Amino acid sequence: xxxxxxxxxxxxxxLRRNPLRSALTTLGIIIGIAAVIAMVQIGEGxxxxxxxxxxxxxxxxxxxFPGQAVSAGVSFGGGxxxxxxxxxxxxxxxxxPSISAAAPSVNARMQVVRGGMNWVPQFLIGTxxxxxxxxxxxxxxxxxxxxxDVDGANEVCILGQTDxxxxxxxxxxxxxxxxxxxxxxxxxxxxxxxxxxxxxxxxDDIIIMPWTTMKYRVSGSALQNQNQSASAASATFxxxxxxxxxxxxxxxxxxxxxQQDLPQPVSFPNVNSILVSVPSxxxxxxxxxxxxxxxxxxxxxxxxxxxxxxxxxxxxxSQALGHTTQLMTNLxxxxxxxxxxxxxxxxxxxxLVSVTERTREIGLRMAIGARPGDILSQxxxxxxVLCLFGGALGIxxxxxxxxxxxxxxxxxxxxxxxxxxxxxxxxxVVGLVFGYYPAWKASRLDxxxxxxxx
Amino acid sequence: xxxxKVGNIIKTYHLGSSDVQVLKGVSLSIMPGEMVALMGASxxxxxxxxxxxxxxxxxxxxxxxxxxxxxxxxSVNQRAAVRNRKIGFVFQNFNLLARTSALENVLLPTxxxxxxxxxRQHRQRAMELLDxxxxxxxxxxxxxxxSGGQQQRVAIARSLVxxxxxxxxxxxxxxxxxxxxxxxxxxxxxxxxxxxITILLVTHDANVAGHSRRVIRISDGLIADGGFQSPSAxxxxxxxxxxxx
Numbered sequence: 001x002x003x004x005x006x007x008x009x010x011x012x013x014x015l016r017r018n019p020l021r022s023a024l025t026t027l028g029i030i031i032g033i034a035a036v037i038a039m040v041q042i043g044e045g046x047x048x049x050x051x052x053x054x055x056x057x058x059x060x061x062x063x064x065f066p067g068q069a070v071s072a073g074v075s076f077g078g079g080x081x082x083x084x085x086x087x088x089x090x091x092x093x094x095x096x097p098s099i100s101a102a103a104p105s106v107n108a109r110m111q112v113v114r115g116g117m118n119w120v121p122q123f124l125i126g127t128x129x130x131x132x133x134x135x136x137x138x139x140x141x142x143x144x145x146x147x148x149d150v151d152g153a154n155e156v157c158i159l160g161q162t163d164x165x166x167x168x169x170x171x172x173x174x175x176x177x178x179x180x181x182x183x184x185x186x187x188x189x190x191x192x193x194x195x196x197x198x199x200x201x202x203x204d205d206i207i208i209m210p211w212t213t214m215k216y217r218v219s220g221s222a223l224q225n226q227n228q229s230a231s232a233a234s235a236t237f238x239x240x241x242x243x244x245x246x247x248x249x250x251x252x253x254x255x256x257x258x259q260q261d262l263p264q265p266v267s268f269p270n271v272n273s274i275l276v277s278v279p280s281x282x283x284x285x286x287x288x289x290x291x292x293x294x295x296x297x298x299x300x301x302x303x304x305x306x307x308x309x310x311x312x313x314x315x316x317x318s319q320a321l322g323h324t325t326q327l328m329t330n331l332x333x334x335x336x337x338x339x340x341x342x343x344x345x346x347x348x349x350x351x352l353v354s355v356t357e358r359t360r361e362i363g364l365r366m367a368i369g370a371r372p373g374d375i376l377s378q379x380x381x382x383x384x385v386l387c388l389f390g391g392a393l394g395i396x397x398x399x400x401x402x403x404x405x406x407x408x409x410x411x412x413x414x415x416x417x418x419x420x421x422x423x424x425x426x427x428x429v430v431g432l433v434f435g436y437y438p439a440w441k442a443s444r445l446d447x448x449x450x451x452x453x454x
Numbered sequence: 455x456x457x458x459k460v461g462n463i464i465k466t467y468h469l470g471s472s473d474v475q476v477l478k479g480v481s482l483s484i485m486p487g488e489m490v491a492l493m494g495a496s497x498x499x500x501x502x503x504x505x506x507x508x509x510x511x512x513x514x515x516x517x518x519x520x521x522x523x524x525x526x527x528x529s530v531n532q533r534a535a536v537r538n539r540k541i542g543f544v545f546q547n548f549n550l551l552a553r554t555s556a557l558e559n560v561l562l563p564t565x566x567x568x569x570x571x572x573x574r575q576h577r578q579r580a581m582e583l584l585d586x587x588x589x590x591x592x593x594x595x596x597x598x599x600x601s602g603g604q605q606q607r608v609a610i611a612r613s614l615v616x617x618x619x620x621x622x623x624x625x626x627x628x629x630x631x632x633x634x635x636x637x638x639x640x641x642x643x644x645x646x647x648x649x650x651i652t653i654l655l656v657t658h659d660a661n662v663a664g665h666s667r668r669v670i671r672i673s674d675g676l677i678a679d680g681g682f683q684s685p686s687a688x689x690x691x692x693x694x695x696x697x698x699x
Binding site: 003006010013017018360361363364365366367368369370371372373374447448451 | 505508510511530531534535537538539543545549551552553554558562563565566567568612616
């Protein structure tokens with residue numbers, strides 16, 4: 001240990017004796033480490049931005065649909081049973097630790113009228129304020145309805161860009177009123193443009209309102225998925241009208257008494273689906289497990305019976321996200337390794353030059369009693385000290401570089417503490433590896449030859 | 455007992471396919487407290503013999519006892535330790551570390567000496583030695599700020615810092631003018647007389663050799679003259695060192 005301290009002191013003294021050479025040697029590692037830090041930080045920023053973009057496409061979202069209804073062996077397809085409630089959505093948001101938000105969704109297709117204009121939006125959705133957070137969809141103007149609007153089933157709505165264009169050719173929809181199924185809704189907000197989704201559906205063709213408004217004022221039934229004109233059309237061309245003789249009732253007509261005796265359908269606040277967001281795609285399996293357990297408990301399902309709901313994730317998008325992340329990580333690692341290699345070779349170069357230049361000094365040290373091992377450890381220590389010093393400066397420079405990129409080019413930057421720790425560790429290793437050969441060469445010098453070297 | 459006892463040393467260099475015998479059976483001995491000059495023309499094997507005597511090189515065959523230890527069979531590290539503790543080197547071109555103070559230069563051999571002394575004790579000794587060679591006021595000067603004679607005096611102080619048994623000086627005055635040469639040589643004589651340090655001067659200059667008490671001449675790889683002390687001188691030297699003890 002004492003010997004090590006002495007050798008370290010010798011190495012430090014030797015470095016101080018030729019500051020220019022030491023600075024040049026350090027420069028290689030400074031550039032290497034700075035490049036690594038800047039690359040990793042810029043790269044991780046870009047990577048995070050790309051991930052965010054893909055996540056916005058729905059990679060971190062889960063959709064919960066009610067299960068299928070089956071009657072006498074005939075399946076009515078997914079979503080046909082009535083099992084999910086807005087309370088389920090609230091419970092998921094409250095009790096599942098792996099999810100960040102949950103919003104119920106009540107859908108319909110209905111005609112929307114504004115003055116002389118009318119339009120049938122692709123998406124007519126009743127939900128909670130959490131919906132826009134989950135879809136990461138900011139407003140262009142106005143405000144989002146609040147939870148009090150949901151509680152009061154207030155007649156307010158938010159329009160997508162396409163509906164603004166169709167219903168308000170003059171623009172300025174805020175504060176105006178539209179009619180949905182003859183219910184007047186006040187426009188309080190306008191969404192930013194999102195474009196088509198992966199299926200080619202226009203996502204901006206959307207009107208969002210509190211789910212209570214949708215359920216209890218506008219739609220009445222979540223299963224009423226036809227629009228007014230369609231029902232009018234079917235009324236016009238019903239088979240009973242075309243073929244009056246076939247209009248025989250299969251069942252006897254209910255009497256008023258019978259109608260009184262039949263139990264009325266309970267007012268069941270069912271929703272068409274629940275949209276859930278998960279903080280990161282890696283937590284999706286955990287979130288699915290938690291939601292399944294919670295909903296089975298809430299729906300009083302016995303073990304062994306099938307679930308009365310389906311959870312779907314965006315596998316395609318998640319995979320794209322996973323692949324992109326992997327690719328970015330590999331790319332960054334490659335770039336970092338190459339930078340460090342360049343720095344390391346630079347160190348080796350100058351150390352080799354330094355050994356040649358200091359041949360006489362090495363010869364003298366050996367003549368006055370330095371063993372080959374002493375020379376070896378002195379030169380390795382010199383390399384390591386330079387690399388540590390260079391690593392520290394490199395971190396500062398790299399940090400400055402990425403800051404400059406951030407403020408001048410407005411690229412996204414992500415600070416990376418692991419990159420700093422790793423690059424210092426790596427710089428010591430680089431010093432060891434690339435300092436070893438010159439040090440070994442120095443230690444193998446013949447003192448007689450070395451002393452005579454000119 | 456002899457400090458240096460060399461018996462029938464042969465040194466052969468392999469140059470390509472042919473072998474060149476540089477030392478062809480050299481025998482000599484040096485007693486403690488002697489001041490000896492090793493003289494020879496260039497190509498006589500003088501430098502090769504000096505390298506072997508300084509434990510920098512090993513003979514191809516023959517026996518070399520230094521201070522009672524057989525050197526020819528020692529490992530690289532053992533020879534490094536012998537050089538560090540028992541031999542002080544003074545070179546023709548001084549070989550001081552540039553941009554390093556005189557004091558640090560003198561301290562250099564102590565870096566490799568595992569003698570159990572503290573850094574402060576080493577420092578103390580280095581300062582005393584610089585005082586003795588007359589550079590007590592230049593301890594912080596770097597070699598570039600010192601004259602040739604002063605640089606060689608720093609080198610002498612450096613060679614003495616580990617209390618060596620032998621001081622090996624290779625053409626110590628080769629780069630100095632006549633006046634400073636004389637100064638340095640007188641310093642060697644003083645060290646030999648007062649400190650009882652054995653000194654071996656390697657030189658081709660008869661004037662330098664004249665400052666020593668015995669001259670060993672080497673010619674064509676063989677000792678021509680003076681390989682062993684004459685009996686009368688031995689008695690004189692012996693009594694001199696006895697008187698000092």
